[in-house]
Each structure stands twice: as structure tokens, then as C-alpha cells.
Amino acid sequence: MKKISKVIVVSIAMLALFASAACKTNRKKVEPITQPRVEETRPPEVEAPPARDTGTPVEPARDFVVEEQNPPEVMPSDIDALNRWAHERGHIRDAFFNLAEAQLDDAAQSALQASATWLRGEGAAYNVLIEGHCDERGTEQYNLALGDRRAYAAKEYLTTLGINAGRIRTVSYGEERPFEEGHDESSWAANRRAHIVLVQAR
Amino acid sequence: MMRHALTLTLLLAATSVFAQTDITTTMSGDQATQVVRIAVPFPELNPPGAAAPQPVDMNEVRTAFFGSLTRDIAYSGFLALAPLPPGVPITGEVLKRINAQLHLQLNVWSEGDDYRIDARLVDPSGATQLRKLYRSPKAALTRTAHMLSNEIVKTLNGRPSVFLTQIAFASNRTGNWEIWLMDWDGANQRRITSHGALSLLPSWSPDNERMVYTSFARGTSDMYIINRRGGGRTRVHSNLALNTSATFSPVGNDIAFVGSVNGNPDIYLIKDDGSNVRRLTTTGSVESTPEWSPNGRQISFTSGRSGSPQIYVMDAEGTNVRRISFEGEWNDDANWSPDGEKIAYTSRVNGRFQIRIANLITNESRIVAGEGSNEQPTWSPDGQWIAFQSNRSGRWQVYRMRVDGTDLLQLTFDGENKGADWSKKPE
Numbered sequence: 001m002k003k004i005s006k007v008i009v010v011s012i013a014m015l016a017l018f019a020s021a022a023c024k025t026n027r028k029k030v031e032p033i034t035q036p037r038v039e040e041t042r043p044p045e046v047e048a049p050p051a052r053d054t055g056t057p058v059e060p061a062r063d064f065v066v067e068e069q070n071p072p073e074v075m076p077s078d079i080d081a082l083n084r085w086a087h088e089r090g091h092i093r094d095a096f097f098n099l100a101e102a103q104l105d106d107a108a109q110s111a112l113q114a115s116a117t118w119l120r121g122e123g124a125a126y127n128v129l130i131e132g133h134c135d136e137r138g139t140e141q142y143n144l145a146l147g148d149r150r151a152y153a154a155k156e157y158l159t160t161l162g163i164n165a166g167r168i169r170t171v172s173y174g175e176e177r178p179f180e181e182g183h184d185e186s187s188w189a190a191n192r193r194a195h196i197v198l199v200q201a202r
Numbered sequence: 203m204m205r206h207a208l209t210l211t212l213l214l215a216a217t218s219v220f221a222q223t224d225i226t227t228t229m230s231g232d233q234a235t236q237v238v239r240i241a242v243p244f245p246e247l248n249p250p251g252a253a254a255p256q257p258v259d260m261n262e263v264r265t266a267f268f269g270s271l272t273r274d275i276a277y278s279g280f281l282a283l284a285p286l287p288p289g290v291p292i293t294g295e296v297l298k299r300i301n302a303q304l305h306l307q308l309n310v311w312s313e314g315d316d317y318r319i320d321a322r323l324v325d326p327s328g329a330t331q332l333r334k335l336y337r338s339p340k341a342a343l344t345r346t347a348h349m350l351s352n353e354i355v356k357t358l359n360g361r362p363s364v365f366l367t368q369i370a371f372a373s374n375r376t377g378n379w380e381i382w383l384m385d386w387d388g389a390n391q392r393r394i395t396s397h398g399a400l401s402l403l404p405s406w407s408p409d410n411e412r413m414v415y416t417s418f419a420r421g422t423s424d425m426y427i428i429n430r431r432g433g434g435r436t437r438v439h440s441n442l443a444l445n446t447s448a449t450f451s452p453v454g455n456d457i458a459f460v461g462s463v464n465g466n467p468d469i470y471l472i473k474d475d476g477s478n479v480r481r482l483t484t485t486g487s488v489e490s491t492p493e494w495s496p497n498g499r500q501i502s503f504t505s506g507r508s509g510s511p512q513i514y515v516m517d518a519e520g521t522n523v524r525r526i527s528f529e530g531e532w533n534d535d536a537n538w539s540p541d542g543e544k545i546a547y548t549s550r551v552n553g554r555f556q557i558r559i560a561n562l563i564t565n566e567s568r569i570v571a572g573e574g575s576n577e578q579p580t581w582s583p584d585g586q587w588i589a590f591q592s593n594r595s596g597r598w599q600v601y602r603m604r605v606d607g608t609d610l611l612q613l614t615f616d617g618e619n620k621g622a623d624w625s626k627k628p629e
Contacts, residue, residue, distance in 0.1 A: 100510065100532070102465075102488075139534035139548050139555065139577055140621065141403065142504050142511045144416075144423070144446045145460050145467035145490035152465020170465070171422050172444060176379075176400055 091118035102149040116161035135188035147172030154194035245308035266343035274351035362628035370404035375617030388613035458492035482520035502536040546579035570607040
């Protein structure tokens with residue numbers, strides 16, 4: 001029974017990942033977009049949301065725009081582009097949770113294992129910010145606390161996989177910044193997550 | 203126990219020129235028997251016994267002043283507007299016929315950019331119970347109406363009203379969640395913060411001068427204090443994560459809040475200058491949402507220690523913890539009635555959140571049901587009203603209702619609005 005519900009949750013989470021491509025514009029500006037893109041004819045930079053607090057006009061990163069017909073093989077240097085690239089290619093994967101819980105199930109652990117592998121290798125130069133998110137079916141205040149626990153659970157697991165704790169910061173957004181705006185189980189499942197954001201090492 | 207609600211439709215009419223305002227309020231049976239009927243004709247737009255020195259904008263007087271004043275009176279809980287026959291001068295005979303125990307005589311005129319208001323509350327014998335003179339800038343007409351209705355209630359009831367209270371809340375109408383304030387009736391909505399970043403969960407100081415809230419202005423959640431005019435903003439630095447659900451002690455200068463170390467959110471205290479951080483809860487579970495009892499001796503909070511979020515109460519030192527919510531699989535947002543005898547909280551019932559009011563003396567609780575999800579109740583300082591947020595319109599908005607759920611009024615309409623906190627003092 002427990003196994004089955006886990007499978008369901010995992011499938012829902014996977015579905016949500018794919019479905020979320022349609023909702024790209026709803027996504028908060030500051031966060032990178034995480035969904036895989038199969039038939040990319042333009043490089044992801046073109047869709048980069050404007051950075052919120054830089055007054056400079058947003059220009060596509062020309063280095064990648066011109067020749068590329070597929071997602072770049074090379075790791076982008078722009079941090080937003082890098083985040084999209086790393087999530088799209090599955091180098092970095094978010095961990096998803098059950099309602100009101102902060103335990104990492106098997107799917108969440110394997111997502112974080114993949115992330116840790118990349119962070120130890122190709123991504124070793126980057127730090128990470130882990131955002132804890134909750135779905136709207138909880139209450140705002142408890143969810144802020146629950147999001148903190150989710151983010152920390154992901155951080156702790158990454159450290160057991162060999163990622164230096166000094167590279168990881170956490171923040172909780174509770175239910176304030178949903179990834180999916182829908183009011184259904186697939187949206188809720190997509191919104192209960194520890195979201196990994198790559199940041200420049202200081 | 204027979205206690206039936208009696209709904210009174212109070213018709214308010216000045217002369218036939220002025221449209222009638224229908225306000226339907228609900229009073230309990232015993233309230234209705236003690237009701238004081240008051241005749242409030244539309245103001246004369248000139249000084250008493252003199253010609254108007256300059257033209258008066260009648261529409262402005264009606265909407266900003268007279269409308270607010272008569273709504274306050276109708277919602278006072280013990281005053282009823284006596285319906286006036288249209289086009290008839292108000293005489294002692296007329297007052298007797300409409301069974302009015304009081305007559306509010308109003309003169310409103312313009313002087314330069316200001317309005318002058320002369321208000322006399324007269325009983326049938328002609329004796330003046332109250333006289334107030336105001337000079338009000340245009341923008342403050344609604345505020346002046348609330349001041350006058352408050353004086354009337356104080357004169358007749360001996361206690362201040364709720365009409366001058368303020369409600370703090372978070373709104374995203376500018377594109378970012380910022381902290382806003384409004385009058386008790388939703389008038390004068392104004393932005394207090396300008397972080398340009400997610401700012402949430404304002405909570406008033408006991409003297410109504412300051413608010414503490416959470417903002418993500420630095421990319422992480424921090425605690426800030428700001429005065430009610432938007433100045434004097436300071437960050438209260440705890441060295442902990444979260445810094446959410448901050449709330450001033452009703453006595454002294456402690457703030458209770460949710461802090462977290464290593465993913466373990468607990469209830470902490472901190473002085474308002476950022477010193478003396480103390481941990482009150484020590485379990486490994488998620489704790490959140492502290493709220494002080496009105497005398498400052500107890501703190502309610504939410505804990506997941508039983509496996510689901512439930513409401514607990516502890517002494518302000520962190521001892522003597524006891525659970526007070528037993529129904530519903532997710533309870534949060536406890537808020538104490540001003541007399542300390544009840545706690546209103548958010549309680550999930552059949553998949554939707556509703557406001558539940560628990561009586562701490564009898565241990566009984568009841569749901570004040572409404573459409574949609576209804577969360578984050580906050581009591582008015584007179585204990586008669588609860589403001590809360592509901593998504594019944596499809597978006598989060600702040601509403602106000604009597605404690606028994608009647609006289610529901612939507613207070614916000616622009617963007618989304620939530621996290622209301624009612625000011626702690628009546629004036």
C-alpha cells in the first residue's frame with residue numbers, strides 16, 4: 001500500500017515536471033526553469049526571464065544563440081542559463097515530498113544522489129541554494145516552517161553524499177511561490193519540493 | 203436555552219433627495235431589546251444658523267463622511283438607525299413617532315480646503331448629550347466620521363468602539379507582497395513597506411505604534427520592525443533561520459517568533475532590539491505560529507509533534523504545554539480573544555479550511571463556516587469581530603465578520619490580500 005502510493009507520488013511528480021513546460025510564464029521570475037525540453041530549436045537563453053533587480057536590459061547571451069540548434073553541450077556560464085541547463089539535462093534534480101512531510105523517500109533520495117554526483121564533478125565550482133516549497137493545502141505559517149525542514153532535509157542528505165555543507169544555503173518559501181498554479185493533485189505534488197538552485201561560489 | 207437571532211433592516215433616510223442606505227445587521231435577542239434608536243438625518247451643509255461660506259461637495263460629504271458614520275453606527279451592536287420620514291423636518295413629535303431616543307444633528311461646511319463638522323447628540327428633551335467640533339482635511343473625512351462615531355459610542359456605552367482600529371495585512375497589488383494598513387471598514391488602504399520583495403505576516407505592537415513582520419528583502423526570511431507610518435524600519439537579527447510569525451508580547455519588549463536551527467523550527471523569544479534570544483520549545487518536530495495570550499502569560503503555537511499540525515498552549519516560559527485542538531487534521535493560526543477566554547484558529551474540515559473558535563473554559567469549539575477556504579483569524583480589540591482571509595472569490599481577500607459569523611463584509615479587492623492582524627488597542 002505504502003509502496004504503491006510512493007509509486008503514484010513519483011509518477012505524479014514526473015508528470016508534473018513534464019506538464020510544467022506549459023506553465024512557464026507563471027513561474028516566478030527569479031527562479032530558473034526546471035523542466036526538460038525535448039525538441040529545443042532555440043537555446044534556452046532566449047526565454048530567460050528578465051532579472052528582477054538589475055536595471056540593465058536583458059539581452060540573450062549571444063555566444064549560445066547563434067549556432068546552437070540543440071541545448072548546449074557546453075555548460076553555460078550565465079547562472080540563470082546554467083540552472084535551466086542543469087535541470088533540463090537532469091544534472092540537478094529537485095526532491096519531492098508527501099503532504100505535510102519532510103522525509104526523503106526513495107525517489108527524492110535518488111534525485112539528490114544524481115544532483116550530488118554532478119555537484120561533486122562538473123558542478124564542483126558552484127554552490128547551491130535549496131528552497132523549501134509547500135503546496136497550498138496547508139496553512140501559510142506552518143508551511144513556512146515545514147519548507148525550512150524540507151530544505152534542510154535535502155541539504156543534510158547532500159552532505160552525507162559528500163557535498164560540503166559550506167556550499168549549501170537553505171531558504172523556505174512555504175506556499176508563497178508555487179511552481180504550478182493549478183489546484184489539483186499534480187500541481188500540489190509539483191509544489192511540495194526542495195528546489196535546488198545553483199549559485200556562484202563566493 | 204432560547205437565543206434566536208433577530209435581523210433588523212435599518213433604513214436610513216434623510217430627505218427624499220438622498221438615496222436610502224439599507225444596512226442589514228444582526229443582533230442577538232438580548233442585544234435587540236437593549237438597542238438605542240438614533241435618528242441621523244443627512245447633515246445641513248452650512249454652519250448652524252448661518253449661510254454656507256462656500257459651496258460644499260455634497261457627494262463627498264455623503265460618501266466619505268455620512269456613509270462611514272452611519273455604517274459605523276449600524277454596526278455598533280447596540281445602536282440602530284431610526285428610519286426617517288422623507289422630506290419632514292425633525293421635530294420632537296417626529297422623533298417620538300419613529301421611536302428615536304436620540305437625534306444626531308450634523309452641520310458640515312467647507313472652509314478653505316478643510317471641512318468643518320459640528321455634531322450634537324440630543325435627547326428628546328432637547329438636552330445635549332455630546333457635542334463635537336472638527337476641522338478635517340478632505341482626505342481625512344472618513345477618519346473624522348470614525349472619530350465621531352467612536353465618541354458617540356463612548357458617550358453611550360462607556361467603552362471605546364472598534365471604529366478607530368486598524369488592520370494590517372499583506373497585499374501583492376503593487377506586484378510584490380508588501381505590508382499594508384486599512385481602517386476597520388476597509389477604508390484608507392495604504393502601503394507601509396517598500397521592500398520590492400516578498401513581505402508577509404505583519405503583527406501589531408500593543409501600543410499600536412509598530413508592526414513586526416517577515417521580509418525576504420535580503421533573499422532569506424528576516425524579521426523587521428516598522429512604525430505604522432512606514433518609518434523607522436529596523437531588522438531584528440536573530441542568527442536563526444525563518445524569523446517568521448513574529449508577534450509582540452502584550453507586556454514588555456519580547457517578540458515571539460519561529461526560528462530554526464538545522465531544519466528544526468521552534469518557538470523562540472527575542473527582545474525587540476535583537477538581544478536575548480531564548481528557545482521555548484525543544485522537540486524535534488515542526489513548531490510554528492506563536493501567539494501571546496492577552497495578559498502575556500501564555501503562548502499558543504502550532505506543532506506537528508502528534509503527526510499533524512495541531513494547536514498547543516504553553517506558559518510564556520515554555521513550560522506546561524497542553525494541546526487544545528483535537529478535531530481536524532490540520533490546525534494553525536491560533537489567535538486569542540481579547541478577554542483571553544477563546545482562541546480562534548484555522549481548522550481543516552472536509553478538505554477546506556474554516557475558522558474554528560475554541561472556548562478555553564468549556565473546551566467546546568465551533569466552526570464559523572463560510573465558502574472557500576478561510577484562514578488566519580484575528581480578533582478586533584473589542585472582541586466583537588474577526589477579520590480573516592478567504593479565497594471564496596477565487597483570490598485571497600480579507601473579510602470581516604462578527605464572531606458569530608454574521609455581518610460579513612469583504613474589505614479588500616485589489617490584487618490578493620492575506621495575513622491580516624487587527625490592531626491591539628481601540629484608540
